[in-house]
Amino acid sequence: MQLLIRPSPFSDESLESYLLRLSDANFFESYQELSDALWQWLYEHDHEAAGAFPKELHLVNVYHAHQTSSFRVRALTLVEKLAGLEISTLTQLALMHSSIRFAGKTAVFRSDIDIPRSFLRVAGIPICPQCIKDQTYIRQFWHLKHYNACHIHSCDLLKNCPSCNAVINYMQSEKISYCECGFDFREASLSDTRRETVNLSRFIVGQQIDSTNHFFNSSNLSFRYGALLWFYERYCKLVKNQNLVMTDCFEYFEKWPDVLYLELNQQVENGYLKQTKLLNHSSFEDVFGALLNDSAYLPTAELNKNLILKAIIEYFVNLVGNNPKSKEPNMADLLLNINEAAVLLCTSTEQVYRLYQEGYLKLASNLKLHVKLPAYQPAFYLRQVIELRIAKMQSQRDGQNKYVSAW
Ligand SMILES: [Zn+2]
Ligand SMILES: [Zn+2]
Known part of the structure; x- marks a missing residue:
């Protein structure tokens, strides 16, 4: 088995997005069909790895594996071969279990960056219509809960389909630029957003924020996420009288x-x-x-x-x-x-x-x-x-x- 059409992954692409595009490019009707074929091929070559390769797109990422992370990585390495990719290309896109903990809480890592697991969205992955128009793939940052506006186009991410109001989730629909109702997300109008929301997104992707405050100058994303998690757990999580929202962190840390x-x-x-x-x-x-x-x-x-x-x-x-x-x-x-x-x-x-x-x-x-x-x-x-x-x-x-x- 060989996959004849081999799209290149983007460095900020999610693993699920790439596998979906690989499936589309090779004319599989659905990701399920590709995963059945992969599973069959893996089973013949390395049945241990095949057992660790889930057939559902939303479960394919490595951090979903409980005891079998290493088999899952092995399965991805075999898929890299089939797709003619350099070794570790896919494992670099994957979210892995991290041995690091943020204040006792579990984390995942990708490309040397530790991310609190609680930052990952579980229901729905919003998108930027303009980014999709530029290049049809899902950016890994869209998976992060506190990334709510596109840092490139300064618009709110689209969370629901403007036509049928369904929650946008490419891992369920297996479609990146369309809704299941047929709506083309690239046609969606962009909505303006608050400056703080864009700033938070810029902070999350590692951009420099105009500030003399040390908090915003750290270029290490894991440290930035640590500070955000601390702020979130202390001020945003519990429903108190003076509940803060995540974007208040800028004002807060300016007075630190x-x-x-x-x-x-x-x-x-x-x-x-x-x-x-x-x-x-x-x-x-x-x-x-x-x-x-x-x-x-x-x-x-x-x-x-x-x-x-x-x-x-x-x-x-x-x-x-x-x-x-x-x-x-x-x-x-x-x-x-x-x-x-x-x-x-x-x-x-x-x-x-x-x-x-x-x-x-x-x-x-x-x-x-x-x-x-x-x-x-x-x-x-x-x-x-x-x-x-x-x-x-x-x-x-x-x-x-x-x-x-x-x-
Ligand atoms: Zn965008
Ligand atoms: Zn729709």
């Missing part, structure tokens, strides 16, 4: 870090007002919620790249400095669990275990003999962790600091 510090000051004030027990018996989480865990890996803990964590650590260094130890416990006496201590020390939880086993950190209350400290138990004084950080941190070079040598 003061905007966060004002909020944390408010939390400190509330913490004093609502205090039901002594602060040296209260957990950090009672006052600041999941602040530290949500900011730890975005997706790195290196402070010169994780500006959010850097600002938060600076805040607590100042808080401890401004709240000296006194008879009356204060905010610097809150209790951190082992994960939170690890975040503030920019080290691993194993290192924190070592630090208390070797006496650098003291537990706020005694543990029973031979009991391992549970990860979520508030155990270390904020003051002591920050003091240790200041005392030991002068030679910090990377994100993972070592305080005591390995066993």
Whole structure:
């Protein structure tokens, strides 16, 4: 079997889009027909890989594979051969499972860029009619939830068919430029959009935004996505009175870090007002919620790249400095669990275990003999962790600091 017509993939094309175009170009009636033929061919050549190759377009991407990512990659490599493509052409278009996590949440990666998995659209893939008119293929960015306007044509992406109102999803319809009702998306009129929406799209594709703010100057897309995810989880996700939307991130980060510090000051004030027990018996989480865990890996803990964590650590260094130890416990006496201590020390939880086993950190209350400290138990004084950080941190070079040598 050979596929005689071999379109070239575009570098920003989605894998599903390319397979659809490959199927069309070779006169298969549907992607299903191509995938049946591929499946048959794979089965004869490498039945393990065939088993890992799904027949449905919306499941074909590698990150959908659970235990069989490597077989899926093998199947794609065989398809590359059939399509006469250079090796790894298709795997570079694929979204793979990433070993990186964004604040504990799963990620996928493509072309060395880590993307929070929660950024991927699940229902419907909107399109830019003008981009489709220029070149008929689906851009990978259209799969990202926060990309809502075309950064080239400054128009809103088209989410529904202007004729039948169906949600546009090429993976279901198997059509890129037409709706199932026959409407030609290239004929759709472009609608103007807000400047912030285009800016957000430009930020997502890696363009420079006019700003002196460090947040917008990072050229690394994974770090940009980390900051967006943090903002989204903190301000946009929960329905609160003053819910923000994603495009508010520009205004927010222009005022960074003061905007966060004002909020944390408010939390400190509330913490004093609502205090039901002594602060040296209260957990950090009672006052600041999941602040530290949500900011730890975005997706790195290196402070010169994780500006959010850097600002938060600076805040607590100042808080401890401004709240000296006194008879009356204060905010610097809150209790951190082992994960939170690890975040503030920019080290691993194993290192924190070592630090208390070797006496650098003291537990706020005694543990029973031979009991391992549970990860979520508030155990270390904020003051002591920050003091240790200041005392030991002068030679910090990377994100993972070592305080005591390995066993
Ligand atoms: Zn466009
Ligand atoms: Zn339609």
